[in-house]
Amino acid sequence: MSSLPGGYSRDQLRRAYADAWEKQRARAPLTSTEAMIADVIGLHPEYHPVVTDAEAALSYEPGAAGGRENPFLHMGLHLAVREQLAIDRPPGVRDLHRALAAEYGDAHTAEHVLMQALGETLWEAQRRGAAADEQQYLALARRSLGRKSPQSR
Secondary structure: OOEOHHHOEHHHHHHHHHHHHHHHHOOOOOOHHHHHHHHHHHOOHHHHHHHHOHHHHHHOOOOOOOOOOOHHHHHHHHHHHHHHHHHOOOOOHHHHHHHHHHHHOOHHHHHHHHHHHHHHHHHHHHHHOOOOOHHHHHHHHHOOOOOOOOOOO
């Protein structure tokens, strides 16, 4: 089993999603991280069947269930963007998010625009074998301003 960022395995991360969602549904106290995870899950009812059952979450294989995307990758990108917004890193991402939210009418869609740009930036960095370019990331997201229809929902 490969280790992911933060030293967590895929199974540990997936279990964290399932546990946070279970606690949310039971109205049990949540840590701040669990609350953030549960909030992202709550925004995506299409992922509820995957995270409601911990065993289903652990065994889920993207594409095998007919889905076009990996719900754990999608939710992980939401969490990454939210962490960036919390600390305004890269500098200016918080203001850009506000502008996107104003343009598209909601913070969730603005997150999706940033996620699209972040995913593209990370893919390009991996392809080059280099660090992600923060300015390229922000520039990609800024391109969505003035369009009124984000590329990815």
